Amino acid sequence: MTISPTSVTPHFREDLAALKQELAHEGEVVAARLSSAIKGLIDHDLDRLDEVAIGDADVNAMQMAIDDRAFKLLALHQPVAIDLRMIVAAIKINGDLERIGDLAVNIAEAARRYFSAGAVTEQQLLPRMSEIAEAMLADALKAFITNNLGTAQAVLERDDALDSLRDQVNRRLVDLMRHTPDALSSALELMLIGRHLERTGDHATNIAEDVFFVVAGEDIRHQVLGG
Amino acid sequence: MTISPTSVTPHFREDLAALKQELAHEGEVVAARLSSAIKGLIDHDLDRLDEVAIGDADVNAMQMAIDDRAFKLLALHQPVAIDLRMIVAAIKINGDLERIGDLAVNIAEAARRYFSAGAVTEQQLLPRMSEIAEAMLADALKAFITNNLGTAQAVLERDDALDSLRDQVNRRLVDLMRHTPDALSSALELMLIGRHLERTGDHATNIAEDVFFVVAGEDIRHQVLGG
Numbered sequence: 001m002t003i004s005p006t007s008v009t010p011h012f013r014e015d016l017a018a019l020k021q022e023l024a025h026e027g028e029v030v031a032a033r034l035s036s037a038i039k040g041l042i043d044h045d046l047d048r049l050d051e052v053a054i055g056d057a058d059v060n061a062m063q064m065a066i067d068d069r070a071f072k073l074l075a076l077h078q079p080v081a082i083d084l085r086m087i088v089a090a091i092k093i094n095g096d097l098e099r100i101g102d103l104a105v106n107i108a109e110a111a112r113r114y115f116s117a118g119a120v121t122e123q124q125l126l127p128r129m130s131e132i133a134e135a136m137l138a139d140a141l142k143a144f145i146t147n148n149l150g151t152a153q154a155v156l157e158r159d160d161a162l163d164s165l166r167d168q169v170n171r172r173l174v175d176l177m178r179h180t181p182d183a184l185s186s187a188l189e190l191m192l193i194g195r196h197l198e199r200t201g202d203h204a205t206n207i208a209e210d211v212f213f214v215v216a217g218e219d220i221r222h223q224v225l226g227g
Numbered sequence: 228m229t230i231s232p233t234s235v236t237p238h239f240r241e242d243l244a245a246l247k248q249e250l251a252h253e254g255e256v257v258a259a260r261l262s263s264a265i266k267g268l269i270d271h272d273l274d275r276l277d278e279v280a281i282g283d284a285d286v287n288a289m290q291m292a293i294d295d296r297a298f299k300l301l302a303l304h305q306p307v308a309i310d311l312r313m314i315v316a317a318i319k320i321n322g323d324l325e326r327i328g329d330l331a332v333n334i335a336e337a338a339r340r341y342f343s344a345g346a347v348t349e350q351q352l353l354p355r356m357s358e359i360a361e362a363m364l365a366d367a368l369k370a371f372i373t374n375n376l377g378t379a380q381a382v383l384e385r386d387d388a389l390d391s392l393r394d395q396v397n398r399r400l401v402d403l404m405r406h407t408p409d410a411l412s413s414a415l416e417l418m419l420i421g422r423h424l425e426r427t428g429d430h431a432t433n434i435a436e437d438v439f440f441v442v443a444g445e446d447i448r449h450q451v452l453g454g
Contacts, residue, residue, distance in 0.1 A: 071311070071312070071315070074301070074311055074315070075307045075308070075311055078305035080302045081302070084298070084301055084302055085298070088298070088301070088315065088318060091315060091318075091319070092318070092319065092322065095319065095322075174411070174412070174415070177404070177411055178408065178411060181405065181408060184401070184404055184405060185401070188401070195422075
């Protein structure tokens with residue numbers, strides 16, 4: 001495919017770079033909110049949890065600004081090939097990041113209910129899941145910013161590790177429910193938080209798949225990948 | 228904004244219409260799979276559940292064909308204004324539909340585990356949730372096909388009803404866990420299925436929000452809507 005003259009103006013390149021930077025920034029903000037929600041859980045810090053639960057407006061404003069920039073780039077510069085794929089991927093990634101922001105809110109709300117039900121030692125199982133999910137998100141965005149397929153591939157592989165950790169955590173929580181019926185509600189909220197972290201990993205996986213689409217120009221979402 | 232000459236050729240209009248029709252068809256297929264998963268649950272029909280669990284390849288193929296068509300439309304016709312918004316919305320909706328297909332698989336797998344754990348009468352709580360989620364999906368797609376904001380608005384309102392029904396279902400299942408510890412695993416799988424149905428409703432809501440963006444050209448995702 002040929003690149004149309006309008007799409008290689010310096011202004012276009014600057015706007016593309018700015019779009020990537022804005023997404024990277026949005027990613028940092030949602031990762032920090034996720035991390036803060038889990039810290040609030042572990043430290044029993046209700047003020048911190050409330051802060052996460054009410055502070056979603058910034059992310060929403062960022063999301064709308066990024067969508068707006070991406071649409072203007074599409075409409076004004078009519079990009080093709082890798083530039084077109086990158087901008088459409090940015091719109092999709094923007095949606096994934098906004099949902100991760102929502103999941104941080106959900107985690108903070110579940111942690112609030114968890115403390116009302118009563119804390120249990122099994123809460124210590126969750127930070128490890130959160131670390132993996134946050135690292136997946138950071139790497140998926142790094143892969144997008146740098147068009148690095150190796151980094152994207154590593155994110156896809158780590159999603160299996162996260163799912164298997166989630167299974168272990170769930171088994172421990174089911175054991176708790178069986179042997180300590182009074183801890184039922186607490187265990188259910190921890191299970192829900194684990195599921196939110198798993199979904200965070202799924203969104204990071206979506207982002208990594210988009211990187212393959214942008215760089216390779218092919219859709220690997222439903223293909224089996226080599227190791 | 229002006230419409231560029233290339234974007235109003237008959238071929239372009241035909242391709243846009245075909246894109247909408249393909250999305251509508253994909254929507255019908257995933258709705259049927261969702262419905263089949265719930266029917267398999269209620270009828271204790273393990274063959275049907277297996278069919279849903281293994282039959283996702285069609286939806287994945289449809290999804291890739293639709294993405295491909297949408298990208299070709301963007302690259303070859305360089306649309307602007309409502310046409311551009313429609314095509315980008317189609318790419319996002321395509322992602323939502325594919326995820327609903329995944330949720331049908333998840334439901335079928337959870338139903339399989341549920342029958343291994345032992346059936347309980349509370350399974351009767353789920354078809355109502357499923358009906359609401361399927362109706363939301365059908366209406367969201369209808370709103371997209373016909374650019375109907377009233378229909379889209381009705382979808383957004385029904386999501387609250389679905390969430391509140393999910394809360395009722397969860398309360399019943401927690402009661403079951405408390406009073407019948409042997410039913411713990413069964414109740415957990417039903418709770419998980421309820422959560423998958425709730426997420427189906429969330430995807431339908433995403434689609435309805437995209438309709439507002441396409442038609443009104445504005446982002447209502449984070450605004451409070453009038454009745």
